[in-house]
Amino acid sequence: MEKKERPPVYYSEYLQLDKILNAQLPESSKEGIKADDEMLFVIIHQTYELWFKQILFELNVIRDVFKQTNIPNNSPDIYNSVHRIKRICKILEVAVMQMSIMETMTPLDFLDFRDLLRPASGFQSIQFKIIEATLGLGYGQRHGQNYYISQLNQQDIDRVKEAEAQESLLVLINKWLERMPYASAPFVTADFWREYRNAYEGTLQEAEKINLTAFDKLFIDETNYPAERRFSITANRNALFIMLYRDYPLLHLPYELISSLLEIDEGLSMWRHRHIHMVQRTIGKRVGTGGSTGAEYLRAAADTHIIFKEMAELTSFLLPRHALPALPEQLVKNLGYN
Numbered sequence: 001m002e003k004k005e006r007p008p009v010y011y012s013e014y015l016q017l018d019k020i021l022n023a024q025l026p027e028s029s030k031e032g033i034k035a036d037d038e039m040l041f042v043i044i045h046q047t048y049e050l051w052f053k054q055i056l057f058e059l060n061v062i063r064d065v066f067k068q069t070n071i072p073n074n075s076p077d078i079y080n081s082v083h084r085i086k087r088i089c090k091i092l093e094v095a096v097m098q099m100s101i102m103e104t105m106t107p108l109d110f111l112d113f114r115d116l117l118r119p120a121s122g123f124q125s126i127q128f129k130i131i132e133a134t135l136g137l138g139y140g141q142r143h144g145q146n147y148y149i150s151q152l153n154q155q156d157i158d159r160v161k162e163a164e165a166q167e168s169l170l171v172l173i174n175k176w177l178e179r180m181p182y183a184s185a186p187f188v189t190a191d192f193w194r195e196y197r198n199a200y201e202g203t204l205q206e207a208e209k210i211n212l213t214a215f216d217k218l219f220i221d222e223t224n225y226p227a228e229r230r231f232s233i234t235a236n237r238n239a240l241f242i243m244l245y246r247d248y249p250l251l252h253l254p255y256e257l258i259s260s261l262l263e264i265d266e267g268l269s270m271w272r273h274r275h276i277h278m279v280q281r282t283i284g285k286r287v288g289t290g291g292s293t294g295a296e297y298l299r300a301a302a303d304t305h306i307i308f309k310e311m312a313e314l315t316s317f318l319l320p321r322h323a324l325p326a327l328p329e330q331l332v333k334n335l336g337y338n
């Protein structure tokens with residue numbers, strides 16, 4: 001094949017630096033007010049938005065994998081997805097650390113230009129809201145729904161709504177978990193889950209006996225299954241099974257996938273709490289530039305916007321390895337490399 005001539009690539013053109021480096025327009029300079037920290041404020045936010053863009057890019061690649069009706073066992077898809085989720089977690093680690101650069105701006109420095117920003121706020125970060133929606137946060141689960149509608153322009157509301165209307169990663173992971181065959185017949189029978197329940201009951205302390213009722217609701221009794229749950233009873237069983245028997249080779253990757261998803265929530269939560277600390281330190285009990293109750297709103301959002309909460313809670317139902325029911329011989333073979 002004949003090689004096509006390509007013009008030489010030039011660093012600043014490749015990176016579109018003329019656009020990026022000319023995109024810092026502090027309000028204070030427009031107003032002729034001296035506020036030397038506004039440049040940092042702009043650059044930090046822009047840096048975050050670039051990382052949010054990368055996170056969304058990764059999430060969409062991962063979602064495309066899980067949109068397949070069947071992911072072949074011997075394809076690189078799951079490994080690559082785990083790899084990308086781990087990358088997202090690393091980005092979130094950096095996002096948390098970057099808050100300390102923001103904190104070099106003292107409350108007094110912020111007051112130099114703060115009022116010029118109203119009513120803009122990080123709350124209007126559409127990429128952040130799309131990340132939440134792509135992961136699985138529905139409109140119904142959002143804290144402060146009216147606030148969300150009132151603070152965004154129509155175009156941005158439409159963008160978030162569009163993200164909410166698509167199949168989220170949570171929905172796709174639920175479907176993937178439901179397809180995992182090993183925690184039901186013909187691999188294990190109902191006796192397996194009965195045996196598990198008995199063993200679980202035996203490990204409960206007096207104050208934890210209530211957990212058995214929860215166990216029955218979440219894993220055994222389809223008719224009592226809480227309607228509000230995002231993961232189905234089958235997905236719960238399979239996720240728990242993966243967590244319990246993850247030492248078997250075929251379950252290594254599924255386990256990595258589950259735990260890396262939980263790490264995304266952990267990373268986001270660390271970011272939220274770091275942001276709250278920074279907000280309290282910078283504005284104390286004042287309302288935000290976006291008009292919310294400030295730290296109070298942020299704390300409620302941090303408590304509510306946990307995407308894979310149901311999956312994280314499954315750890316309450318684990319058993320120590322020595323108490324696990326032994327798996328049938330054929331299943332052990334299926335879960336190994338042979």
Ligand code: HEM
Pocket residue numbers: 044045048049102110120121122123124125128275278279282283287288289290291292293294295297298301302
């Ligand atoms: C001095 C620095 C900052 C202060 C005082 C601050 C303050 C606040 C406050 C009070 C809110 C609640 C909404 C409102 O009433 O405005 C908020 C939301 C938010 N801020 Fe900041 N922020 C700061 C820096 C940042 C940075 C650097 C980012 C990075 C992108 C950011 C991203 C966000 C996001 C995504 C939300 C919405 C969070 C949610 O809804 O859970 N903020 N911020």
